[in-house]
Amino acid sequence: MSHPIKSPQFKENAHEALQDAQLQKALGKIETGAVARRRSAAEHLPEFERLRDSARDIKNHTLAHLDLYLEQYEKRVNEQGGHVHWAVTAEDMRQIVLDICKKANARIVTKGKSMIGEEVALNDFLEKNNIVPVETDLGEYIIQIRNEAPSHIIFPVLHLNKEEIEEDFRRVHTNLPVGRNIKEPAELLAEARTVLREKFLAADVGITGANFLVAETGTSLIVTNEGNGDLTQTLPKVHIVLASIEKVVPTLEDVSQMLRVLARSATGQEISIYTTFSTGPRRKEDVDGPGEYHVILLDNGRSAMLAGQFRDMLRCIRCGACMNHCPVYGAVGGHAYGWVYPGPMGAVLTPSLIGVDKAGHLPNASTFCGRCEEVCPVRIPLPKMMRHWREREFERHLSPATVRSGLKVWSFFALRPTLYGFFAGLGMNLLASLGRTKGRFRWLPLAGGWTRYRDFPVPQGETFQSRWKNRQRAEKKP
Amino acid sequence: MSARDTVLGSIRRSLGASGNETMRGQTVDDRLARHPKGIIPKRGEGSKAERLALFKTMIEQAFATVSILKSSDEIPSAVAAHLRSKNLPMEIRRGEDARLANAPWQNEKTLSVTTGPSDGKQLAAISHAYGAVAETGTLVLVSGPENPTTLSFLPEHHIVVLDAGEIEGNYEAVWDRIREKYGRGIMPRTVNWISGPSRTADIEQVLLQGAHGPRTLHVLVIDK
Numbered sequence: 227m228s229h230p231i232k233s234p235q236f237k238e239n240a241h242e243a244l245q246d247a248q249l250q251k252a253l254g255k256i257e258t259g260a261v262a263r264r265r266s267a268a269e270h271l272p273e274f275e276r277l278r279d280s281a282r283d284i285k286n287h288t289l290a291h292l293d294l295y296l297e298q299y300e301k302r303v304n305e306q307g308g309h310v311h312w313a314v315t316a317e318d319m320r321q322i323v324l325d326i327c328k329k330a331n332a333r334i335v336t337k338g339k340s341m342i343g344e345e346v347a348l349n350d351f352l353e354k355n356n357i358v359p360v361e362t363d364l365g366e367y368i369i370q371i372r373n374e375a376p377s378h379i380i381f382p383v384l385h386l387n388k389e390e391i392e393e394d395f396r397r398v399h400t401n402l403p404v405g406r407n408i409k410e411p412a413e414l415l416a417e418a419r420t421v422l423r424e425k426f427l428a429a430d431v432g433i434t435g436a437n438f439l440v441a442e443t444g445t446s447l448i449v450t451n452e453g454n455g456d457l458t459q460t461l462p463k464v465h466i467v468l469a470s471i472e473k474v475v476p477t478l479e480d481v482s483q484m485l486r487v488l489a490r491s492a493t494g495q496e497i498s499i500y501t502t503f504s505t506g507p508r509r510k511e512d513v514d515g516p517g518e519y520h521v522i523l524l525d526n527g528r529s530a531m532l533a534g535q536f537r538d539m540l541r542c543i544r545c546g547a548c549m550n551h552c553p554v555y556g557a558v559g560g561h562a563y564g565w566v567y568p569g570p571m572g573a574v575l576t577p578s579l580i581g582v583d584k585a586g587h588l589p590n591a592s593t594f595c596g597r598c599e600e601v602c603p604v605r606i607p608l609p610k611m612m613r614h615w616r617e618r619e620f621e622r623h624l625s626p627a628t629v630r631s632g633l634k635v636w637s638f639f640a641l642r643p644t645l646y647g648f649f650a651g652l653g654m655n656l657l658a659s660l661g662r663t664k665g666r667f668r669w670l671p672l673a674g675g676w677t678r679y680r681d682f683p684v685p686q687g688e689t690f691q692s693r694w695k696n697r698q699r700a701e702k703k704p
Numbered sequence: 705m706s707a708r709d710t711v712l713g714s715i716r717r718s719l720g721a722s723g724n725e726t727m728r729g730q731t732v733d734d735r736l737a738r739h740p741k742g743i744i745p746k747r748g749e750g751s752k753a754e755r756l757a758l759f760k761t762m763i764e765q766a767f768a769t770v771s772i773l774k775s776s777d778e779i780p781s782a783v784a785a786h787l788r789s790k791n792l793p794m795e796i797r798r799g800e801d802a803r804l805a806n807a808p809w810q811n812e813k814t815l816s817v818t819t820g821p822s823d824g825k826q827l828a829a830i831s832h833a834y835g836a837v838a839e840t841g842t843l844v845l846v847s848g849p850e851n852p853t854t855l856s857f858l859p860e861h862h863i864v865v866l867d868a869g870e871i872e873g874n875y876e877a878v879w880d881r882i883r884e885k886y887g888r889g890i891m892p893r894t895v896n897w898i899s900g901p902s903r904t905a906d907i908e909q910v911l912l913q914g915a916h917g918p919r920t921l922h923v924l925v926i927d928k
Contacts, residue, residue, distance in 0.1 A: 252908070255908075255909055259909045260909075271745060271747075272745075272746070273743050273744075273745045273746070276743045277742075277743050280742045280743045284742070287735070290719065291728055291731060291732050292715050292719070293712050293715045293716050293719065293721065293723050294723065294728060294729065294732045295732060296711075296712065296715075297712070297723075298732065298736065302889060306890075306891075311707075312706070312707040312708040312710075312711050313707060314707050314710050314711060318707060362916065363906070364904045364906040364907070364915060365904075365906035368906070381905070381906060381909065382906070383906055383907070384909075386907075387908060388907055388908055391907060411907040411908060411910045411912055412912055414907055415904060415907070415912050415914075415915065419914075419915065419916060422916065423824065423916075426824075426916075427823075427824055441736065442736050442739065442889055443889055443890065443891045444891075445891055451902065451903050451904060451905075451915065452902050452903070452904050452915035452916045452917065453857050453902040453915060453916045453917020453918070454915065454916040454917075456853070456856070456857045456896070456917065457857050457858070457916055457917070460853050460854055460857065460894075461854070471711065471715070476732070476735045476736060476739075477735065477736060477739040478739065478879040478882075479739045479740060479741050479742060479876055479879060480739075480742070482742075482874075482875040482876060482879070483742040483743065485875075486743075486745070493905070495766075496762065496765075496766075496840045496841075496899075497840040497842060497897070497899050498899070499766065499898065499899050499900045499901070499902060499903060499917075500896065500897070500898060500899075500902070500917065501842075501896075501897035501899075502894060502895070502896050502897070503891060503894065503895040503896075503897075504893070504894055505891040505892070505893060505894075506893060507893070508893060509848075509893050511848060511849055512847060512848060512849065512852075512893060513799075513820060513821045513849045513852050514821040514822075514847075514852045514853055514854045515847060515853060515893055515894065523711070525710075525711045525714065529711060529714035529715045529717075529718055530714065530718060531718075532715060532718035532719060533717070533718035533719075
């Protein structure tokens with residue numbers, strides 16, 4: 227589906243999300259779910275931390291030689307009878323998909339889960355051109371019939387409960403008998419399986435994403451638990467792979483290193499159920515498989531990211547660990563971020579892809595607690611890059627005037643430590659004596675943004691710096 | 705300018721490279737030729753018996769079931785027993801793999817065996833694995849008329865025969881075997897790593913077995 231960019235309204239979105247009791251309940255399950263499972267998987271593999279280093283190094287090496295590995299990858303795909311198409315923009319990618327579908331006289335197209343498909347808003351475009359796209363990942367299918375965007379890159383319907391999904395199935399599956407019980411997740415799954423089985427067998431073209439591309443062999447690979455990606459790519463006569471240029475790694479050994487950190491970081495599994503390596507179309511002796519194999523490589527701003535401060539972001543393997551561990555994502559969910567990629571990785575990537583003028587709130591929605599960087603399987607310095615975006619926003623005069631003047635006042639004092647210490651000490655003393663009786667302020671001038679929602683605790687009278695100084699002095703004395 | 709030239713040109717501008725530097729080219733060629741292994745978990749190291757034990761533990765954790773057979777002559781009776789235990793009709797689909805074709809199917813008079821890919825009408829299918837990886841309890845299957853890919857995904861119940869001698873410690877050992885068989889830089893059309901029956905946790909993070917692929921996965925390990 228094509229969804230308008232709502233990142234500029236992050237504050238309003240976040241406010242709504244905080245009021246949404248159902249969403250809050252769903253988000254509350256992340257800590258005991260994905261977070262706990264990742265921790266357990268990491269603890270069960272003594273080599274996990276070294277594998278993270280290895281994964282980071284493989285990506286860094288590949289990015290530094292990206293042009294050469296892409297050429298090698300393309301050569302191998304061609305040798306195996308596949309086709310590589312290059313797309314500079316999202317529009318290019320949509321058009322290439324449409325052209326392939328038209329040549330195949332496609333009416334129904336099945337789709338495995340693809341974040342690139344979401345990024346280029348493919349479904350909406352295909353529908354406008356009278357081709358029916360059918361999402362086959364259970365979560366993506368539910369998202370599609372609700373005409374929504376996914377709220378998580380691994381668990382697209384993290385924000386929904388089973389009652390809402392039952393309602394959607396009753397609305398869309400018109401053949402469903404009224405008396406049929408589909409209250410429980412297992413019954414909902416059985417219903418979806420039945421409906422989608424027909425689509426798998428009827429589809430003319432199957433579209434999947436790619437978790438990785440392998441330059442050595444011209445291979446694309448997908449990782450799934452449902453098996454939907456395999457049915458999507460094996461049954462129709464044409465298989466189209468949507469990939470972005472940074473998905474390539476050099477060798478089969480390299481991709482094996484990446485796979486060892488991917489599932490553990492994403493779902494806490496030792497490995498996903500299905501890892502499928504696809505190389506070219508059906509061979510002459512084959513009795514199944516697609517007759518045509520196309521890979522479309524999307525740039526959409528990524529080659530420019532290679533140049534500057536955001537190159538590290540191109541290491542991302544889309545595991546979702548950063549959002550699972552993010553207190554801000556955990557409070558507002560994925561839709562608040564207003565576009566395809568939520569959480570810390572979205573806060574860094576989204577401004578690169580749609581512009582910091584539209585997505586400036588995202589890198590600001592962080593406490594810099596650093597948990598995302600702690601768990602990132604390829605060690606992307608996400609907080610540092612969010613800070614880069616804040617700097618750019620400031621340089622381009624995109625931040626509001628109050629923020630800018632406030633920062634100017636603060637920097638004046640911060641550059642003059644003696645003055646800073648003097649005024650900070652004065653302020654703390656004043657607040658301490660004013661609030662001594664109650665121990666908290668219900669209202670403070672210039673701090674309404676804080677006191678509107680919670681009390682402000684009264685300072686204890688001393689500043690951190692003066693206490694530190696006293697401590698140092700005390701330690702020097704014998 | 706073609707889209708290809710635009711993208712590659714933009715990458716090179718960002719990297720400050722022309723694409724013709726001898727050093728960069730050599731670095732890439734060298735990595736492709738040497739394909740260094742990186743960090744390999746120790747847990748896969750061990751004797752054949754230890755690898756079999758680890759494979760079994762890992763894939764059972766992912767809800768697959770495993771039977772150990774002494775000879776491939778036992779395949780037909782093991783298949784019949786498995787179908788009976790699941791209350792399934794006595795029908796199984798297989799590919800042209802000689803190791804499956806040569807099993808004494810005539811011993812199971814009530815079992816109907818057909819060959820070919822799946823068109824979605826079969827309830828149960830049997831494939832022969834190319835090998836397996838003990839590290840994560842992962843079966844490795846390759847596409848072809850011997851073991852058509854559709855048999856692994858369309859039927860509700862999948863049985864996979866695995867030679868215990870082909871259980872490797874890690875993924876890298878399988879890649880070595882594939883390079884040796886198919887040639888450097890060449891892959892079969894599809895290589896499937898399968899580590900359990902299909903599942904989803906999309907609805908309320910509740911784990912459910914049997915999404916779009918098979919609901920059950922049964923492994924017959926031939927350990928002579």
